[in-house]
Structures are given as structure tokens and as C-alpha cells.
Amino acid sequence: MQHATLNRFHAGLLALLLLCVTLPAFAQAAPAPKAAPQAASQGDAAPEVEAPSLDDLNEQLDQIRQKVTVSANDDLLSSLRQAALQVQKQADELIAKQAVDIEHLNDQLNILGPVQPDEAPALTSQRKALTAQKNALVSDERQTNTLSQSARDLATQIFSLRRSLFDSQISTRTASPLSSAFWSTLIRPTDDDLRRMNGLLDDVRSVFISALAPGNRMLFASVVIGALLIWVVVRRLLESLLIRLMVRWLPEGRLRRSALALAVGLSTVVTITAATSLLRWGIVSNAVLSNDVVNLLDQLQTLITFCAFIVGLGRALLMLPHPSWRLPKIPDEIATAMGRFPPVLALALMVIGTQERINSVIASSLALTVAVNGLTALAVSLMFFFGLVRYRRTRRRFAIERPGGLAGLIPFVVAVWVGLSLLALLSGYLTLAYFLAVKLLWMSVVASTAYLLVAFFGDVCETLLSPKQPGGMALGSALGLSPRHQAQASTILAGVGRSLLLLAAVLLAFLPSGSSPGELLESFTRMEVTDKSLGALNIVPSDILMALGCLVLGMLGVRVLKEWFGERLLPETNMDAGMQASLVTLIGYIGFVLVIAVVMSTLHISLTNLTWVVSALSVGIGFGLQAIVQNFISGLILLTERPVKVGDWVSLAGVEGDIRRINVRATEIQMSDRSTVIVPNSQFITQNVRNVTMGNALGVVGISLTLPLETDVLQIRELLLQAFTEHEAVLDTPAPSVTFKDLTNTGLIISATGYVNSPRSVGGARSDLLFTVLGRLREMGIALSAPQSMVLINDGLGKEQPPAAAE
Incomplete structure (x- = not known):
């Protein structure tokens, strides 16, 4: 265990040293005229920047249009799309401001009122000035709306261009890693790429000399030492402090374990990000940087944060120093075997990803970019491949059973995915392999994060709100909540929170390449619902695949929702079982209708297109x-x-x-x-x-006895009451009763009545009571009256014989 921890420490230290060498080495010096504003902005506090005017936004949009070309790489197109969206956002803000100004002018014009024949010249001139201002603002607002729409259209065009560029690259076959042409592209770039890299190398020398100048040497050395201390010392201290706080404040149970896992992961990410941010500040403060270098530093910092996130997730899920705190059910042998996988994967991504960021900044050739992407796909696929092999060997070595359910399918799905990525890579489809490998990595990170957050949120709701836990009991007594209502609130809150987290995880996992979560959320808020009919069906293969995906996921979601209602939420209410079953069935029907509506919407099918189907169904309904x-x-x-x-x-x-x-x-x-x-x-x-059970759920057990006239009825009454009271199925409330029903020539008719909890229990209870009562009557020597009947005997002479008592 200590050996694994030491290896992880050396891997992190090596990554930091690599970062210290890489960041100054690839910083680029800028010309003096461009660097002056940058340096001025990093010095004293800058004054408040005014909002851009309509002319400024038009100029920015024109500059973006000029940079959008077919030869631009994906990273440049992505930054241009973000710039277009930023222009659109600023235009919308300007529109809102113009609307407020127009409203104020309207208020002033309303105060002045209409033109009067004998009004003062001052009012007339003031009205004319306000009207002129209003007309100018209305014209500017119209132009700003046009500008906003143009920026939105430009962003859409750039996204379409990126998609077409991606489609063309993903279907293009190049040299595979098995050929020498692939490696020669990496080892011997083109003259243009070499020229750009040499330019970066010259900038590296100037920045390195500037950082190690006599006036800046001590500051830069202090920054590097401070970053190392944050990475190594502060991370351990922060993690130890968080662990102590969790153990002290949180009760023992799943909440403590999930909170500890989350604390370990966050401490790793926060400290590594803080160390790299400090190192970046040290570079920026000791050198004059251009926009390209700033862009490179930003991309590298994002890459480092992502790699730190991978390391933090690995430490949070595996918990090698504290196996008893491990949240997922991973055996110790497998956790130890997979302990080196996250830091090694992060280190490989850091090395190869740095080259990717450099290619993006220098706008390298397409051949070099595709080759580096293929190298990234090869590294990621091999890492997952060796991880699967190590997992399989460990499981066989220690005879560990395969986990059941969804956890048992994860290795199989990953193996198939890695196999497809390697197959595409060896076939020469490098962009396709890169897409599959990066998507696998991204989905793994999203799934692991979602697992941690869902577990933590569910444990918080269970510990703090459930009436079965001490925290929930204290909260319920403080707020005066009943245990039933508190359990319902805990179940609903946990279910809604987990559903939202899982929905966000699914959206992030299948996020289109090049998009950000903020853009996805913005696209949902801008969805427009219209009543326009398409008039004809226009279904394309992609719509069919999307509809099938929506159908499968929708039906699975409806099934999970029904199980959650039937097993978690409704049992916490005071509904009877029948009402619960009816409500679950109704939820299933409503969910099925909504899923069908979503599928029809995905296929662009309007209800008006189904009129012929409705007509045919009406005829069919009339007949069969x-x-x-x-x-x-x-x-x-x-x-x-x-x-x-x-x-x-x-x-x-x-x-x-x-x-x-x-x-x-x-x-x-x-x-x-x-x-x-x-x-x-x-x-x-x-x-x-x-x-039988609708109006009254109780069952009635009745016994009627016909006894001789000389029987002691009080004694019989006590006997029946005692028999009914002693029977375990007969309820105390309503209490059993004995009734003297009738007095006939055949004897006394006495009836006893008792209640049981269900009509289904009447037969068994009545049988037990009859055995008991008849046995006690026999012990007391009391016989039941024999029933009397008249029997006619024909002796052949037609004379009627006297009646005889039938025994």
C-alpha cells in the first residue's frame, strides 16, 4: 500500500516538473505594440469597461467573419463560434438597454400629451427632441436585432462547418500506426510546421531569459517552490483536515464514506489547480505574453485541471490508503491492481495533450494534427486495454466472482469500445479512433463523477431527513413534522435530486464534440414550439436512430419511474395497496403517451399527418x-x-x-x-x-345453534363469548355478541357473531369456532336439538301412518 502511494507521489511530482519545463518553454513573446495593453491590464486596477456600442459589435462580427475559412482548424472555429455567441449576448444586452430607454422616452411623451393648439414653443421643441430620440433608438434597436440574428446565424454556420469538417475527417483514411508514414509525420513534420515550431522555440528562449532575469529570478523560483508545496504538502494537509472534520462531524455510515470520497477528490483537484494557477501567474508576471501564449496557457491549465480531475476521481473511488472507506463495492485486490491506472493515464494525457494544444496554437498542418490525434487515441486505448487485462488477471488470480447487474456489464462494454477504437486506429481511420477514445474517456469521467454525486446526495437526504436516522429525528422534532410526511419528503427530494443528476450526466456524456455544458443549456432555453404543420413526412436515417434511442431510453425511464413510485415513494404514504397499484399503472400509461409524443416529435410527425390513420381506425372501430x-x-x-x-x-x-x-x-x-x-x-x-371488501374490510363470522328448551341459555351465552374471545382471529373491536334469535317448538335458536380482519378469514375462523363450541358442548353434556320432519308411509291400503321422528 505504501509502495503504491509512493509511486503516485512520484508520478505527480514528475507531472509538475514537466509542467514547470513545458509552460515557460512554449510561451511566446509578443511585439511591443500588442503587449502594452496586456501589461497595462495586469498592473494596476483597470477602470470599468463600458459596454460596446452597435458599431463596435458590427466591427467585431465582421472580424469574425473574415477569420472563418474552410482551411481553419477545429480549435479556431470553436473559438470563433464562442466569439460570435459573445457578440450575440452583448447585442441582446444592448437591446434590453435600448428597450428601457425607449420606455422612458414614451413615459416622457405621455406626460407631455398630444399637441395643443396654443401650447408653448418650449413644449413643442421638447416634444420634437424626444420624438427624434425615440425614432433614433427605435432604428438602433432594429439594427441591433438584425445584428443579434446575424451573430446567431454565424454561430450556427460555424457549427455546421465544424460538423462537416469533422464528418470529412472521420471518414478519411490515412496511414495507420503500423506504417512508417504515420511515425514519419510525427518525427519529420513539414517545413511550414517546423518554421512555426522554431518561431515558438525562439519565443521560448526570450520568455525563459525574461523569467530568469536577475530582477525576476527570485520571484519565479519562489513561485515554482510554492506550487510544489501546494501540490505536495498542502494537498496532504487539506486532505487530512477534511478527513478529521468528516469523522468528527458526520455520523458513522454511508454519508461519512461518501463525504470522505468527495473530500479526497476535491482536495486533489483544488490543490493541483491552485498550484498550476500559481505557476501560470508566475509566468505571466515575469514575461510579456501575446494572445496566442495566453490562449496556450489557458488551454494547458484546462488540460491540467482535467488530468487532476482524473487523479482525484481515482483516489476517491479506490481509497487505497483507507479500504474501509471505499464507497463502491470493489475488492481490495482489484483496487490495488488498478491504483496506478488513474495517475498514469493522467500523465499520458498531459504529455500528449500538451502537443495537441501546441498544434492548435500554431495552427499546424492537417496531417500533423491527425497524426497527434491518432497518437492520443493509441495511448488512451492502450491504457484502457492494459487496465482491462490487469483487471481480468487479478480477478482470475484471486478467484473473485464477476459482479452482477450493470456493474458486471461495464468491463464488457469498455472492452468492445476499446476494440472498436483499436480496429479503427489500425485501419487508418485516425479521426474516428480519436473520437471513440476521447468519448470513452469523457463518459468514464462523467459516469464516475455522477456516481459520487448521486451517492453523496442520496446519503445526505437519508441521513438528514429520514425519520429513521438521528439527524432526521432531530429535524422532525424541531420542525414538528410527522414521520410519515418526513419520510415522503426525504424520498421525493432524493429521487428528484438523483434524477436531475443522472439527467445532467447523460446530457454531458453525449455532449456533441466541441460543445460546452453552458451552450447545451442555452440551446434548451431557446427551443421554440410552433403549431406549424410539416404537411408531409420527412424522415431521415439520423431521425430514425434518434427516435429509437428516445424510445428505448423513454421506456426504460418510465419503468424506473414506476418502480421508484411503487417501491420507494408510495409505500411511505397512507395509500392502500390498491390505490398505489392504480396510480403506478396510470403513471405508466402517461409516461408511455409522453414517450410516443417525443418519438413523434423526433420524427417530425405532426398530428395532421396522421389523419388518414385516424380515419382508418374509425372504420376499424366501427367494425371490429x-x-x-x-x-x-x-x-x-x-x-x-x-x-x-x-x-x-x-x-x-x-x-x-x-x-x-x-x-x-x-x-x-x-x-x-x-x-x-x-x-x-x-x-x-x-x-x-x-x-365484498369495498365498504367494509372486516369479515363477519356467525354461528347459529338450535338447543333443547330446557338448556341454560346463560351458560350457553358465556360459552360462546369465551370461544369467540379466545380465538386469535376474532377482533376485540367490534366485540363479539350473542343473540337469542327465536323460540320455536324445535328448541332455542341462539346466534353468535364475531369480526375478523378480512372476509377471506371467515371460513377458517368459523371452522375453528365450530370445532371448539361442539367440543365444549359435548364435555358439558348438552346436545343439540335434532331436526323434526314428517314422513308419510304407504302400507298398500292407502292408510296414512302416524308420523315418526327421524333420527
């Missing part, structure tokens, strides 16, 4: 589907009005049993012999139905 539609409507009535519900004991047309399920067409009734009868729903609406 009438009974099906009738049963469907009856099923909806049963679920909403609930004359019968799941769990009721009903009797219908000779069928008597318990309702087990109400489907969309028929209802399943389980008989006493455990057989199931399928009854159409329309029969529950059109026929007489006897619902």
Missing part, C-alpha cells in the same frame, strides 16, 4: 375494434373512479376472487384455487359487481 376500445375506456374508468381496485374481493357472473391486476384491456382475478380468470373491463361497468 369496438370491443377493444370499450374495454380500454372501461379500464381507464376503473383506474380513475376505482369502483374496484387491486386487492378487492369481488364476485362477478359466477367468478369470485381477488383482483390482482387491472390492465388496459382486462382485469386479472385470482380464484380460491389459485387459478386466474381474465375478465374484460367492460363487464365491471355494464354488469352487477359484488365488492
Whole structure:
């Protein structure tokens, strides 16, 4: 364990030393005229910058248009798209300001009122001036709206250009890593690439000399030492402090473990990011940098943060120093074997990713860019490949069983994905392999982060809100909440929070290449819903694939939602089982309708395009589907009005049993012999139905005895009450009762009545009571009256014999 920790420390130290060498080496000096504003902005506090005017925005948009060319690389197009979106945002802000100014002018004109025949010349001139200002603002607002739309269209065009560039590259076949041409592109770049790299090398020398100048040498050395201290010492101190605080403040359980994992990951990311930020500040403060160098530093810092995020996730999930705090169920042997994977992967990404950022800044040739991307794909794929091999060997060596469920499918999915990436790479489709490898890495990071956040959020809700936990009990007593309502609130909050986190994780995992989460959120807020009909179906293969994906994910989501309602939320309420089942079924129907609506919207199918289908269905309903539609409507009535519900004991047309399920067409009734009868729903609406358990869930057990006239009725009354009271199925409330029903020539008729918790328990309780009562009557020597009947005997002479008592 200590050896693994030492190796991780050496890997992190090597990465920091590489960063210290790389950042100053690739900084580029700028000409003096361009650097002066940059240096001035980094000195004293700059004055407040005024909002750009309409002319400034037009000029910025023109400059962006001039830079958009077919030969531009993807990184340049991405920055130009961000610039266009920024212009659009500033134009929208200017439009809002102009609208406020126009409203103020309207208020002033309303105060002046209409033109009067004898008004003062001052009012007339003031009205003319305000009207002129208003007209000018209205004209500017119109132009600004046009500018905003132009910026939006330009951003859309750039995105389409990037997509077409990506499509053309992903289908292009080049030299594979098995050929010498691939490696010669990396080792021997073109003359143009060499010239640009030599220019960077010259800038590196000037920046390096500037950073190590006598006046800046001590400051730069202090910055490097400070970054090392933050990376090594502060990270350990912060992690130790957070662990102590978690152990002291949080109760023992899952919340402590999830909080510790989150604290370990955050401490790693924060300290590494702080160290690199300090190092960047030291470089910027000791040298004059151009915009390209600033762009390179920003990209490198983003890369370092991402690599630190990978290391932090690995340490948070594996928890090698503290295996008992490990949140996921990973055996110690596998965790130890996979301990080196995150830091080595981060270090490889740091080395190769730095070259990618350099190619982006110097605008290298397409051949060199594709070759470096192929090298990145090769490194990432091999890292995942060796990780899978190490996982498999460790599992076989220690005879560890394969995990079940979704966790058991993860290695298989990753293996297939890595196999496709390597196959594309060896076939020469480097851009496709790069896309698959980077997407696999990104989805792994998003999935791991989502697991940590979902676990932490669920544990917080369970610990602080659940009435079964000390924190929840204290909160409930402080706020005066009932345990049932508190459990419902905890379940709903945990479910909604986890759903939002999972939705965000899915959106981020399948984020289009080159887009940011902010752009995705902005695109959702700008969705427009119109009532325009397409008039004809226009379905393309991509829409069909998207519709299939929406259908599968939607049905899976509806199933998960039904299980969550049926197993988590509704059991916390005071609803009976029948109401819970009906509500879950209704949720399933509503979810299915919404999924179908989303699929139709994805396929661009309007309801007006389905008029011929509705017409055909109407004819079919008139002939053969009438009974099906009738049963469907009856099923909806049963679920909403609930004359019968799941769990009721009903009797219908000779069928008597318990309702087990109400489907969309028929209802399943389980008989006493455990057989199931399928009854159409329309029969529950059109026929007489006897619902035994609807009005009263209790069952009545009744016994009637016919005793001789000389029997002591008080003694019999005590005997029956004692028998009913002693039986465990008979309820105390309502209490059993004994009634003297009648006095006939055959004897005394005495009836006893008791209640059980369900009509289904009546038969068994009545049988037990009869055994008990008849046994005690026999012990007391009391016999029941024999029933009397008249028997006619024919002796052949037609004479009637006197009646004889039948025994």
C-alpha cells in the first residue's frame, strides 16, 4: 500500500516538473505594440469597461467573419463560434438597454400629451427632441436585432462547418500506426510546421531569459517552490483536515464514506489547480505574453485541471490508503491492481495533450494534427486495454466472482469500445479512433463523477431527513413534522435530486464534440414550439436512430419511474395497496403517451399527418375494434373512479376472487384455487359487481345453534363469548355478541357473531369456532336439538301412518 502511494507521489511530482519545463518553454513573446495593453491590464486596477456600442459589435462580427475559412482548424472555429455567441449576448444586452430607454422616452411623451393648439414653443421643441430620440433608438434597436440574428446565424454556420469538417475527417483514411508514414509525420513534420515550431522555440528562449532575469529570478523560483508545496504538502494537509472534520462531524455510515470520497477528490483537484494557477501567474508576471501564449496557457491549465480531475476521481473511488472507506463495492485486490491506472493515464494525457494544444496554437498542418490525434487515441486505448487485462488477471488470480447487474456489464462494454477504437486506429481511420477514445474517456469521467454525486446526495437526504436516522429525528422534532410526511419528503427530494443528476450526466456524456455544458443549456432555453404543420413526412436515417434511442431510453425511464413510485415513494404514504397499484399503472400509461409524443416529435410527425390513420381506425372501430376500445375506456374508468381496485374481493357472473391486476384491456382475478380468470373491463361497468371488501374490510363470522328448551341459555351465552374471545382471529373491536334469535317448538335458536380482519378469514375462523363450541358442548353434556320432519308411509291400503321422528 505504501509502495503504491509512493509511486503516485512520484508520478505527480514528475507531472509538475514537466509542467514547470513545458509552460515557460512554449510561451511566446509578443511585439511591443500588442503587449502594452496586456501589461497595462495586469498592473494596476483597470477602470470599468463600458459596454460596446452597435458599431463596435458590427466591427467585431465582421472580424469574425473574415477569420472563418474552410482551411481553419477545429480549435479556431470553436473559438470563433464562442466569439460570435459573445457578440450575440452583448447585442441582446444592448437591446434590453435600448428597450428601457425607449420606455422612458414614451413615459416622457405621455406626460407631455398630444399637441395643443396654443401650447408653448418650449413644449413643442421638447416634444420634437424626444420624438427624434425615440425614432433614433427605435432604428438602433432594429439594427441591433438584425445584428443579434446575424451573430446567431454565424454561430450556427460555424457549427455546421465544424460538423462537416469533422464528418470529412472521420471518414478519411490515412496511414495507420503500423506504417512508417504515420511515425514519419510525427518525427519529420513539414517545413511550414517546423518554421512555426522554431518561431515558438525562439519565443521560448526570450520568455525563459525574461523569467530568469536577475530582477525576476527570485520571484519565479519562489513561485515554482510554492506550487510544489501546494501540490505536495498542502494537498496532504487539506486532505487530512477534511478527513478529521468528516469523522468528527458526520455520523458513522454511508454519508461519512461518501463525504470522505468527495473530500479526497476535491482536495486533489483544488490543490493541483491552485498550484498550476500559481505557476501560470508566475509566468505571466515575469514575461510579456501575446494572445496566442495566453490562449496556450489557458488551454494547458484546462488540460491540467482535467488530468487532476482524473487523479482525484481515482483516489476517491479506490481509497487505497483507507479500504474501509471505499464507497463502491470493489475488492481490495482489484483496487490495488488498478491504483496506478488513474495517475498514469493522467500523465499520458498531459504529455500528449500538451502537443495537441501546441498544434492548435500554431495552427499546424492537417496531417500533423491527425497524426497527434491518432497518437492520443493509441495511448488512451492502450491504457484502457492494459487496465482491462490487469483487471481480468487479478480477478482470475484471486478467484473473485464477476459482479452482477450493470456493474458486471461495464468491463464488457469498455472492452468492445476499446476494440472498436483499436480496429479503427489500425485501419487508418485516425479521426474516428480519436473520437471513440476521447468519448470513452469523457463518459468514464462523467459516469464516475455522477456516481459520487448521486451517492453523496442520496446519503445526505437519508441521513438528514429520514425519520429513521438521528439527524432526521432531530429535524422532525424541531420542525414538528410527522414521520410519515418526513419520510415522503426525504424520498421525493432524493429521487428528484438523483434524477436531475443522472439527467445532467447523460446530457454531458453525449455532449456533441466541441460543445460546452453552458451552450447545451442555452440551446434548451431557446427551443421554440410552433403549431406549424410539416404537411408531409420527412424522415431521415439520423431521425430514425434518434427516435429509437428516445424510445428505448423513454421506456426504460418510465419503468424506473414506476418502480421508484411503487417501491420507494408510495409505500411511505397512507395509500392502500390498491390505490398505489392504480396510480403506478396510470403513471405508466402517461409516461408511455409522453414517450410516443417525443418519438413523434423526433420524427417530425405532426398530428395532421396522421389523419388518414385516424380515419382508418374509425372504420376499424366501427367494425371490429369496438370491443377493444370499450374495454380500454372501461379500464381507464376503473383506474380513475376505482369502483374496484387491486386487492378487492369481488364476485362477478359466477367468478369470485381477488383482483390482482387491472390492465388496459382486462382485469386479472385470482380464484380460491389459485387459478386466474381474465375478465374484460367492460363487464365491471355494464354488469352487477359484488365488492365484498369495498365498504367494509372486516369479515363477519356467525354461528347459529338450535338447543333443547330446557338448556341454560346463560351458560350457553358465556360459552360462546369465551370461544369467540379466545380465538386469535376474532377482533376485540367490534366485540363479539350473542343473540337469542327465536323460540320455536324445535328448541332455542341462539346466534353468535364475531369480526375478523378480512372476509377471506371467515371460513377458517368459523371452522375453528365450530370445532371448539361442539367440543365444549359435548364435555358439558348438552346436545343439540335434532331436526323434526314428517314422513308419510304407504302400507298398500292407502292408510296414512302416524308420523315418526327421524333420527
